[in-house]
Amino acid sequence: MMKQRGQVVVDKILDTAERLFYLQGYSNTGINQVIEEADIAKASLYKHFETKADLLVAYVQRTHERWFSRLEATLNKVADPKDKLLALFDHHIERQEIRQYGGCPFIKANDEAGMSDSRVLAAIQQAKRHSKDLIKKLVAASGHKRILTDRELAEMIFIALEGAIAAASVFKGPAEIQTAKKIIQKLI
CATH class of the missing domain: 1.10.357.10 (Tetracycline Repressor, domain 2)
Known part of the structure; x- marks a missing residue:
């Protein structure tokens, strides 16, 4: 079963956040870093996570x-x-x-x-x-x-x-x- 596009974006965001939050901490991880490393648009992140x-x-x-x-x-x-x-x-x-x-x-x-x-x-x-x-x-x-x-x-x-x-x-x-x-x- 193929994932819907929205779920693919959510998974990219969460995969990136998981790696960054675990390695460098929540406080030391900025939203812009998540966006950049997940290779997504800022609007995509905020569509899924306010x-x-x-x-x-x-x-x-x-x-x-x-x-x-x-x-x-x-x-x-x-x-x-x-x-x-x-x-x-x-x-x-x-x-x-x-x-x-x-x-x-x-x-x-x-x-x-x-x-x-x-x-x-x-x-x-x-x-x-x-x-x-x-x-x-x-x-x-x-x-x-x-x-x-x-x-x-x-x-x-x-x-x-x-x-x-x-x-x-x-x-x-x-x-x-x-x-x-x-x-x-x-x-x-």
């Missing part, structure tokens, strides 16, 4: 959709419920390697715009809640050792992942995510 904040919200939402789709594909390859929990860590290592340990795109966007735009914050919170809900579902199905309640283990995994990704972005390597995975493996 403001830079609208573009950021769309970026966060699309990043969330793509992130979750890739994560589900990874988890669907794993049969054992406990291994699914551990696959979360492997998936995040792979994503951080691809991003050269640049950190979480949602945390980065939150640091720059989460406090100033409630729509950005809501989109980021939705992405993080989605992650937490998935972890809760995986924990409930895992048959873990019951050292912790399902709720406690789900929170522990979420916090361990979030912290490990932040640490990996500082130390530019997978060691912290691998260590978090080993710790969680002892709990399940």
